[in-house]
Amino acid sequence: MTAAGNAAAVIDAGRPLQGGRRLPLTWLGAVPFLAYVGLFLLLPTVIVVAGAFVDKNGSVNLSELQTLNQPYVVKAYMSSVLLSVESALIGAVAGALLAYVIATGNPQGLLRRTVTSAAGVLAQFGGVTLAFAFIATIGGAGFLRVFLLDHGIDIYPGNIWLYDLPGLIVVYLYFQIPLMVLVFLPALDGIRPQWREATESLGGNAWHYWRYVAGPLLAPAFLGATLLLFANSFSAYATAAALINQGNPIVPLAIGNLIQSEVGLSDPGQAKALALGMIVIVAVVMISYSVLQRRTARWLQ
Amino acid sequence: MNWHRLHRLGLAVAAVFIVAACGSSSSAGSTDWSTQSSASAGGGMDALVAAAKAEGQLNIIAVPRDWANYGAIIDGFTAKYGIKINSANPNGSSQDEVDAVNQLGKTSRAPDVLDIGMKVALANTALFTPYQVGVWKDIPAAQKESSGLWYQDYGGYMSIGYDSSKVPAVTSMQDLLGSAFKGKVALNGDPTKANAALNGVMMASLANGGSLDNIGPGVDFFHQLKVKGNFVPVQATTATVKSGQTPVVFDWDYLSQSHGTDVPTWKIFVPSNATLGGYYAQAINKNAPHPAAARLWEEYLYSDAGQNFWLKGGARPVRMAAMQSAGTLDAAAAAALPAITGTPVFLSPDQATAAGTYLAAHWAAAIS
Numbered sequence: 265m266t267a268a269g270n271a272a273a274v275i276d277a278g279r280p281l282q283g284g285r286r287l288p289l290t291w292l293g294a295v296p297f298l299a300y301v302g303l304f305l306l307l308p309t310v311i312v313v314a315g316a317f318v319d320k321n322g323s324v325n326l327s328e329l330q331t332l333n334q335p336y337v338v339k340a341y342m343s344s345v346l347l348s349v350e351s352a353l354i355g356a357v358a359g360a361l362l363a364y365v366i367a368t369g370n371p372q373g374l375l376r377r378t379v380t381s382a383a384g385v386l387a388q389f390g391g392v393t394l395a396f397a398f399i400a401t402i403g404g405a406g407f408l409r410v411f412l413l414d415h416g417i418d419i420y421p422g423n424i425w426l427y428d429l430p431g432l433i434v435v436y437l438y439f440q441i442p443l444m445v446l447v448f449l450p451a452l453d454g455i456r457p458q459w460r461e462a463t464e465s466l467g468g469n470a471w472h473y474w475r476y477v478a479g480p481l482l483a484p485a486f487l488g489a490t491l492l493l494f495a496n497s498f499s500a501y502a503t504a505a506a507l508i509n510q511g512n513p514i515v516p517l518a519i520g521n522l523i524q525s526e527v528g529l530s531d532p533g534q535a536k537a538l539a540l541g542m543i544v545i546v547a548v549v550m551i552s553y554s555v556l557q558r559r560t561a562r563w564l565q
Numbered sequence: 566m567n568w569h570r571l572h573r574l575g576l577a578v579a580a581v582f583i584v585a586a587c588g589s590s591s592s593a594g595s596t597d598w599s600t601q602s603s604a605s606a607g608g609g610m611d612a613l614v615a616a617a618k619a620e621g622q623l624n625i626i627a628v629p630r631d632w633a634n635y636g637a638i639i640d641g642f643t644a645k646y647g648i649k650i651n652s653a654n655p656n657g658s659s660q661d662e663v664d665a666v667n668q669l670g671k672t673s674r675a676p677d678v679l680d681i682g683m684k685v686a687l688a689n690t691a692l693f694t695p696y697q698v699g700v701w702k703d704i705p706a707a708q709k710e711s712s713g714l715w716y717q718d719y720g721g722y723m724s725i726g727y728d729s730s731k732v733p734a735v736t737s738m739q740d741l742l743g744s745a746f747k748g749k750v751a752l753n754g755d756p757t758k759a760n761a762a763l764n765g766v767m768m769a770s771l772a773n774g775g776s777l778d779n780i781g782p783g784v785d786f787f788h789q790l791k792v793k794g795n796f797v798p799v800q801a802t803t804a805t806v807k808s809g810q811t812p813v814v815f816d817w818d819y820l821s822q823s824h825g826t827d828v829p830t831w832k833i834f835v836p837s838n839a840t841l842g843g844y845y846a847q848a849i850n851k852n853a854p855h856p857a858a859a860r861l862w863e864e865y866l867y868s869d870a871g872q873n874f875w876l877k878g879g880a881r882p883v884r885m886a887a888m889q890s891a892g893t894l895d896a897a898a899a900a901a902l903p904a905i906t907g908t909p910v911f912l913s914p915d916q917a918t919a920a921g922t923y924l925a926a927h928w929a930a931a932i933s
Contacts, residue, residue: 405809510798511929526658527921
């Protein structure tokens with residue numbers, strides 16, 4: 265009785281009081297989100313894109329964009345893309361294998377629950393904290409490094425690669441692999457055991473199953489997740505800034521330097537031109553991602 | 566009801582009091598300190614102190630407590646005048662200071678005073694207001710802008726600091742290429758970003774056949790260090806020196822000296838064939854929210870006490886020569902400074918710009 269009464273009251277509250285035209289208010293709930301996205305994503309993007317076409321004297325032209333063809337800028341873009349491709353590919357393969365192990369195991373098992381919750385946490389573990397964890401462990405004076413050195417093992421026979429691009433790949437994998445597990449697991453769960461049985465009853469072996477059934481089904485999801493990992497690594501700044509203090513080898517760090525330099529290299533216009541280049545690359549990647557995502561979704565109903 | 570009336574009465578009294586206070590300070594001193602270019606022009610030191618105390622606060626920026634003994638200066642100023650100091654972004658760069666002045670405009674959080682690299686100071690004089698401290702004549706003419714837009718405060722020489730318990734004694738730049746320095750040599754920042762690091766590379770250039778107009782040999786030297794595995798691409802800080810990540814550091818001697826607190830075996834070497842000096846400058850934000858406190862801060866910094874604080878931090882205050890002849894210099898602190906045997910040279914702003922442009926194109930390639 266009371267429950268029904270309450271329900272009726274709730275329904276009444278939703279109705280216009282005086283029977284006038286009903287205003288569609290469903291979009292109200294999205295206002296905070298739209299305002300947030302507008303203020304912190306769209307507005308900065310517009311400012312960056314517009315600013316890339318304004319030179320130091322305030323006139324509109326392409327001079328800042330032309331700075332993009334300087335050798336060191338081109339090199340920064342290449343390093344950024346290479347770093348992102350490598351960390352995305354390694355992360356995707358390792359993450360996919362781990363996800364496969366989980367998907368084929370007991371759905372309620374301890375392994376699955378442990379790995380998925382750990383992946384949920386670690387996929388968000390980045391920035392200065394992550395860089396510090398690595399520096400304190402295997403940095404120049406890291407405890408593991410010093411311990412091994414005391415036992416005659418030098419993990420850095422050449423330079424300390426942790427503070428360089430190879431180090432960045434290792435550190436990025438720490439959040440890339442868990443992220444891959446999270447985004448690829450649903451695709452693996454969508455693969456039905458019946459499809460394998462069907463392949464076998466039609467006389468196919470494991471190769472046939474992977475080549476003609478599971479492979480084509482999982483490929484869009486795998487490629488899509490790889491692109492997501494690429495974008496994730498391409499745009500990371502804080503981890504790299506905490507780890508790499510010299511040379512600004514990747515684009516986000518180069519942009520940072522163009523804003524902060526106190527030796528006369530500060531050039532916000534050029535920073536915006538570099539950022540525009542990043543936006544273009546990420547836009548291409550994310551459009552490809554959504555196309556692949558649509559193909560994947562067809563099979564995961 | 567009585568309470569309400571009382572309350573209102575109290576508010577009214579307070580309001581009258583505040584209005585009166587404002588009125589009295591502007592009528593008695595009749596001074597708008599934001600336009601005064603010296604203490605005497607504004608009615609003398611006593612009036613300045615009173616006005617600064619009334620403001621009660623001072624905003625400083627990019628001043629780490631362990632930088633040239635600034636911690637003691639900040640505490641000394643607050644203890645003497647009872648003015649609260651708000652220190653923003655202590656590890657910021659000179660460019661960050663200028664950005665803050667531009668972005669914060671006339672708000673109450675804008676920086677009042679700047680301690681700024683010469684390169685950035687000369688590019689932004691439109692943001693400053695002229696002020697001449699009481700001891701203006703003690704500052705050598707080459708170290709100040711004649712109207713008082715900026716005036717150098719302290720400086721020192723580029724040096725190689727090292728932990729003598731971890732590496733052999735450094736007696737020349739070439740020593741650093743030896744195998745004993747593997748994974749140990751660091752700069753204070755990226756030379757395309759930080760002025761101290763740019764000067765570090767310039768010192769290496771001077772010691773290797775370069776000149777103030779040619780930083781190339783310095784970049785080549787760091788490339789050599791990198792090839793031998795001796796260069797650590799970590800920005801040296803108090804923390805990295807303490808933890809042992811950066812046992813050899815290119816830095817200003819006065820910054821390097823502060824590492825002795827954590828590492829008693831820390832030693833400082835200034836090459837005689839590369840004695841590169843550098844000074845920072847003071848300037849007052851023309852939109853300073855606390856104009857009187859800003860001017861009082863400058864007076865304090867250039868007083869004998871303020872200058873000796875810097876000297877105790879290992880920095881060479883700009884009035885050092887004048888104070889030495891007047892006998893007010895802290896002799897013990899002066900004797901503790903690293904020995905300088907070469908002829909000091911200084912980068913001009915144009916030379917610094919040229920070096921920066923060269924580094925932008927070549928630094929990343931040299932150390933990767």
